[in-house]
Amino acid sequence: MIVELTSGPDIAAAKNLIKRNGLSFEEGFDELFGIHESDELVAVGARAGNILKMLIVEPSHQGGPLLGEMATALVSRGLDAGFESLFIYTKPEYVRTFEALNFTLLANQGRAALLEYGNGLRNWLAAKRSLVRTGMNGAVVMNCNPFTKGHLYLAESAARQVDNLYLFVVREDRSLFPFDVRFRLVQEGVRNISNVILLDTSRYIVSGATFPTYFLKQDDPVARIQMELDITLFSSRIAPFFGITRRFVGTEPNCKLTNSYNDTMKRLLPDYAIELVEIERKEALSGVISASRVRELMARNELAQLDDYVPASTLAFLASEAAEPIRRQLQFDMRR
Amino acid sequence: MNILKRGQAGTMQSSDLMVIVEPADKLIIEIESTVKKQFEHLIRARLEQVLDKFGVASGRISISDRGALDYAIEARLETALQRAGGA
Numbered sequence: 237m238i239v240e241l242t243s244g245p246d247i248a249a250a251k252n253l254i255k256r257n258g259l260s261f262e263e264g265f266d267e268l269f270g271i272h273e274s275d276e277l278v279a280v281g282a283r284a285g286n287i288l289k290m291l292i293v294e295p296s297h298q299g300g301p302l303l304g305e306m307a308t309a310l311v312s313r314g315l316d317a318g319f320e321s322l323f324i325y326t327k328p329e330y331v332r333t334f335e336a337l338n339f340t341l342l343a344n345q346g347r348a349a350l351l352e353y354g355n356g357l358r359n360w361l362a363a364k365r366s367l368v369r370t371g372m373n374g375a376v377v378m379n380c381n382p383f384t385k386g387h388l389y390l391a392e393s394a395a396r397q398v399d400n401l402y403l404f405v406v407r408e409d410r411s412l413f414p415f416d417v418r419f420r421l422v423q424e425g426v427r428n429i430s431n432v433i434l435l436d437t438s439r440y441i442v443s444g445a446t447f448p449t450y451f452l453k454q455d456d457p458v459a460r461i462q463m464e465l466d467i468t469l470f471s472s473r474i475a476p477f478f479g480i481t482r483r484f485v486g487t488e489p490n491c492k493l494t495n496s497y498n499d500t501m502k503r504l505l506p507d508y509a510i511e512l513v514e515i516e517r518k519e520a521l522s523g524v525i526s527a528s529r530v531r532e533l534m535a536r537n538e539l540a541q542l543d544d545y546v547p548a549s550t551l552a553f554l555a556s557e558a559a560e561p562i563r564r565q566l567q568f569d570m571r572r
Numbered sequence: 573m574n575i576l577k578r579g580q581a582g583t584m585q586s587s588d589l590m591v592i593v594e595p596a597d598k599l600i601i602e603i604e605s606t607v608k609k610q611f612e613h614l615i616r617a618r619l620e621q622v623l624d625k626f627g628v629a630s631g632r633i634s635i636s637d638r639g640a641l642d643y644a645i646e647a648r649l650e651t652a653l654q655r656a657g658g659a
Contacts, residue, residue: 304585304638312580315592337584338604338636354604354636 238309241270241280249277250290257292258327265289266317269309271302281306286319286445288353291326307337311353321356323445325349342440343469350446350465360438361477367433371399374482374513375475377441378403379527381411383421383550386486386525389518394484395429397513402478407436408443410451412531412562417553424549441470455493463497464504471508484513489524520544530554535566575631579656582635582648589637589645591652596632599623605637618642622649631656 241250250270251261265282268290272278279302281291288310293302314322323342326334328349331341339351340358376394380387395401405422409415419436426432439445446466449459474480483505488495501512517524521544530545534554542551553559575595582590589605601619603612619633622645633649640648 301585304583304588308583308585308590311584311590315578315580336606336638338606338638354634355602 238269238271238305241268246270246277250280253277253280253294254290254292257295259290259292262289267310267313269306271305273297278302279306281310283310283314283322285317286314286322286439287448288314288322288324291324303333304337314353321439321445322353323439324351324353326351342446343465343472345461345464345468348461348465350469352445356438357440357473360440361474364435364478367402367435368478369400369433370479372481373400373402373479374398374484375402375404375478375480376484377406377437378422379406379411379442380413380418380422381527382413382418382530382546382554383425384525384527384530384546385520386518386527386545387422388425388547389525390484390486390515391426391432392429393515394482394513395431397484398482399431401429401432401484402480403432403434404437404441405434406442407438408451410444412565421550421553425547440474442466450493450497453491453493455496459493460496460500463500467497467501467504471505471510475508475510481509482511482513484515486517487514489517490526490528531566534563535570537563537567573626573628573653574657575628575653576657579652579654581651581655582640582644584636584638586638587640587644589635589640589648591648592632592634593649593652593656594632594634595656596630599628599630600632602632602634603637604635605639607637607639614642615645618645619649622646622653626650626653628653 241247250268254261265284268282270277270280278294278297282289291306311322324334324339325348328344331349334351335341339353340355342350342352342357374394374397376390378387391403403426405419407415423434437443442450446469447462449462483501485498488498505512525545530542533541539555542554575593578594580592582588584590601616603615605612605615615637
């Protein structure tokens with residue numbers, strides 16, 4: 237029978253089983269499940285949000301019902317928790333095993349593979365079919381936390397170099413500015429660029445599933461694997477659907493992780509006949525424009541200076557009543 | 573009957589299927605199956621038969637099947653519908 241593992245000895249046994257089978261035990265899960273046989277732990281699996289991980293069946297017990305039982309529990313719990321889609325990272329040699337459980341392969345990077353339960357990606361793309369344009373198309377992916385003159389400059393420069401520019405706003409809600417605000421400010425900011433097609437990244441580009449470490453801003457071997465998976469998924473599934481042959485980024489002087497994401501694109505995109513175009517960052521009189529600088533100014537309540545960094549549409553929001561909780565949050569964070 | 577909330581039944585075991593039914597504006601049937609190429613039309617026919625029997629006119633019916641036989645498909649869908657309220 238499947239049980240949730242919560243006691244110290246149970247978790248220690250799970251750690252042992254996971255490590256013995258060549259995976260690393262990662263803290264930070266919502267639930268950890270186990271199956272015992274004759275008082276011995278023979279299968280484990282964990283769920284962290286919409287990601288299933290550390291799914292192991294003891295080799296001597298493989299080939300039976302345990303994997304299906306564990307997968308059923310993890311998927312059911314994930315769906316109960318309200319996630320529309322569930323993802324699993326696994327070793328490439330297990331891709332077939334999970335495909336037999338109706339997972340769909342999203343990307344295989346050589347050392348790790350990312351699969352999704354069900355057909356979320358296909359459904360998402362199908363829903364965007366009316367946005368597909370012929371011609372020479374480019375893409376830019378931006379979080380816009382919040383939308384600055386730098387983002388505007390990047391969008392304008394990119395739009396001039398292609399027939400159509402797909403502007404993907406990161407959907408994942410892990411930034412200070414909530415997604416709907418970020419999206420609306422982009423929409424207002426780019427409305428005079430006629431060949432921009434605005435959409436969001438859903439769960440498939442720089443998301444908590446494809447690239448969770450992005451939001452933690454740590455550059456480590458795990459982050460490297462995730463960014464390669466994220467870029468492989470973009471290049472092999474998303475870009476061909478929209479007919480994208482150029483991806484635009486701004487040069488990144490500050491954030492090491494974003495910089496290494498850009499480098500990885502430079503290395504991988506050509507394999508899929510996509511060109512990476514780097515656009516020099518726009519500078520204001522007082523230095524490079526970045527969203528983090530904007531947040532810093534807001535935290536110090538130096539709203540007058542913002543004019544240099546953000547377009548009028550963003551400025552109007554930042555100074556508005558609606559942005560009061562965000563300003564207060566920033567000022568609070570700075571004082572801590 | 574009407575599907576009032578999410579209902580789920582079944583497992584991901586071999587020879588079984590997992591059924592999820594949710595409220596929707598129209599009737600949408602999504603079938604994932606390890607034997608989709610050979611049997612999708614038969615699975616769909618069986619699902620439609622059950623939906624007919626319960627008078628379900630709208631909802632999203634998603635199944636992921638691992639080679640379940642007819643009676644399992646019927647039983648799992650019926651259970652999911654009952655859990656979704658109203659049957």
